[in-house]
Amino acid sequence: MLKHRILIPLLAVLLSTPAFADKPGGTYQFDTEGQHQFILFKISHLGYSWLYGNFNEFTGSFTVDEDNPENSKVRAEIKTASIDSNHAERDKHLRSDDFLDVSEYPTATFESTGIEQTGERTAKITGDFTLHGVTKPVTLDAKMIGYGDDPWGGYRMGLEASTTLKLADFGITKDLGPASETVEIIISVEGVRQ
Amino acid sequence: MKLRNDKARYGWVAIGLHWLVALAVFGLFGLGLYMVELGYYDPWYQSAPDLHRGVGLTLLAVALIRLAWRALSPPPAPPGDHHRWEKTGARLAHWGLLVLLFAAMISGYLISTADGSGIDVFGLFEVPSVTGRQNGLEDSAGLVHYWSTWALVVLAGLHGLAALKHHFIDRDATLKRMLRP
Numbered sequence A: 001m002l003k004h005r006i007l008i009p010l011l012a013v014l015l016s017t018p019a020f021a022d023k024p025g026g027t028y029q030f031d032t033e034g035q036h037q038f039i040l041f042k043i044s045h046l047g048y049s050w051l052y053g054n055f056n057e058f059t060g061s062f063t064v065d066e067d068n069p070e071n072s073k074v075r076a077e078i079k080t081a082s083i084d085s086n087h088a089e090r091d092k093h094l095r096s097d098d099f100l101d102v103s104e105y106p107t108a109t110f111e112s113t114g115i116e117q118t119g120e121r122t123a124k125i126t127g128d129f130t131l132h133g134v135t136k137p138v139t140l141d142a143k144m145i146g147y148g149d150d151p152w153g154g155y156r157m158g159l160e161a162s163t164t165l166k167l168a169d170f171g172i173t174k175d176l177g178p179a180s181e182t183v184e185i186i187i188s189v190e191g192v193r194q
Numbered sequence B: 001m002k003l004r005n006d007k008a009r010y011g012w013v014a015i016g017l018h019w020l021v022a023l024a025v026f027g028l029f030g031l032g033l034y035m036v037e038l039g040y041y042d043p044w045y046q047s048a049p050d051l052h053r054g055v056g057l058t059l060l061a062v063a064l065i066r067l068a069w070r071a072l073s074p075p076p077a078p079p080g081d082h083h084r085w086e087k088t089g090a091r092l093a094h095w096g097l098l099v100l101l102f103a104a105m106i107s108g109y110l111i112s113t114a115d116g117s118g119i120d121v122f123g124l125f126e127v128p129s130v131t132g133r134q135n136g137l138e139d140s141a142g143l144v145h146y147w148s149t150w151a152l153v154v155l156a157g158l159h160g161l162a163a164l165k166h167h168f169i170d171r172d173a174t175l176k177r178m179l180r181p
Helices: A002-016 A088-095 B012-035 B044-072 B084-113 B137-168
Strands: A026-030 A037-045 A049-055 A058-064 A073-079 A107-117 A122-131 A134-149 A155-166 A182-193 B119-121 B125-127
Touching: A026 A155, A037 A058, A058 A182, A088 B084, A088 B137, A107 A134, A122 A155, B012 B044, B012 B137, B044 B084, B044 B119, B084 B119, B084 B137
Parallel strands: none
Antiparallel strands: A026 A058, A026 A182, A037 A049, A037 A182, A058 A073, A073 A107, A107 A122, A122 A134, A134 A155, A155 A182, B119 B125
């Protein structure tokens, strides 16, 4: 009886401290299974409108180091053939050697090399992006959307990041017009802590 | 005006359909090779594929009519002076052409309709998708379309060369009976 009188309040105190209840540090896998992950691209059509599309298949993870945020890490691997702009003929064309050349370059990868925290919930994530066989450093503007326990016994964190790429930098030189030389990539993912 | 085929000769319907299909096959092949190389700002960038899809689906209708006509009015027997191997070869080639023609047309249709959308035929009507949205179907159908169309024109070329061989070397009536009844 005495035991419980001590143990229960002790547990309550321990569990209510940030160390147990609200510490978001750790490694998170993108929620591929539950499909709480999106990679969108946005490119100008003729300078008149935006064309949006998705990469439907990708995996990734990130590590949050609370004490040393600059040691946090992100990596993602995208199946280029999963590009989907809701138009079969266009998707086939985008997979061809005019654009992504998916049979030659089936994956695109991002591997962070440095993270600079810019605000309470914002950071600049620099990393090596490999697309179409070309690796270039890119910087993602990232925002942490939220984190915490989920209702099913897990722990989750959501991130959204974006960057703008020049297609020609990655050897994609098909001329789509002067307004369409760059493409914005938007990555919005939920990670499940491992 | 002799429309129907008889035991020895083709009628005008079979002759007309034969050359119409030949024209469409080579026309579509050339148009297909041309349109995929067009630049994004080329005035033909949209109209060339529109024409390709419209003619392709029209050809599907023509090819079905041709099959129906073949059943209604069977083609004449091969000329009697052909060797046995020539008859066998011709028979294989004719069936090969038919299979490749349908493979080419159906795979082309499947590329355009793999996202569930229909194909507009010259602004007159729309042929709907039968598959609905199928991820990746455009790629597998694209592969079949590419190779079946190449095989079709190569085999059609051999078929034409064989006709010329009968005309100029064997000096028989094979080619002439496909020109007039």
